[in-house]
Amino acid sequence: QVQLVESGGGLVQPGGSLRLSCVASGRTFVGYAMGWFRQAPGKGREFVSAISWNGGITKYADSVKGRFTISRDNAKNTLYLQMNSLKPEDTAVYYCAFDSSNFRSTLGVETPRVYDYWGQGTQVTVSS
Numbered sequence: 001q002v003q004l005v006e007s008g009g010g011l012v013q014p015g016g017s018l019r020l021s022c023v024a025s026g027r028t029f030v031g032y033a034m035g036w037f038r039q040a041p042g043k044g045r046e047f048v049s050a051i052s053w054n055g056g057i058t059k060y061a062d063s064v065k066g067r068f069t070i071s072r073d074n075a076k077n078t079l080y081l082q083m084n085s086l087k088p089e090d091t092a093v094y095y096c097a098f099d100s101s102n103f104r105s106t107l108g109v110e111t112p113r114v115y116d117y118w119g120q121g122t123q124v125t126v127s128s
Contacts, residue, residue, distance in 0.1 A: 002027055019080060023077060
């Protein structure tokens with residue numbers, strides 16, 4: 001059984017930073033893309049960032065480009081999201097996702113339907 005467990009969320013002031021982590025267990029995620037999505041109250045799930053199986057390709061939503069950095073450590077089965085210069089509009093529940101079906105592919109990684117497994121989410125609140 002695949003499990004994704006996020007951590008690192010919390011309350012931070014505007015301009016601050018947080019680093020989210022997502023640990024995968026149950027199978028290796030080596031060879032497959034992973035992503036981060038977020039969902040604010042009353043809104044749909046929104047793409048934030050994705051990374052290819054070897055970290056060679058990264059993708060970002062325009063709203064976070066230049067502020068967020070995605071990375072992965074395949075030896076630790078862990079995905080990261082470094083979030084800098086946080087804004088109140090970044091407030092949301094952040095979810096990591098694992099595409100276990102498309103080996104060495106990044107096609108469609110901006111869309112939720114590509115992903116087979118999701119974490120439970122971690123709350124990020126940006127407020128003064």
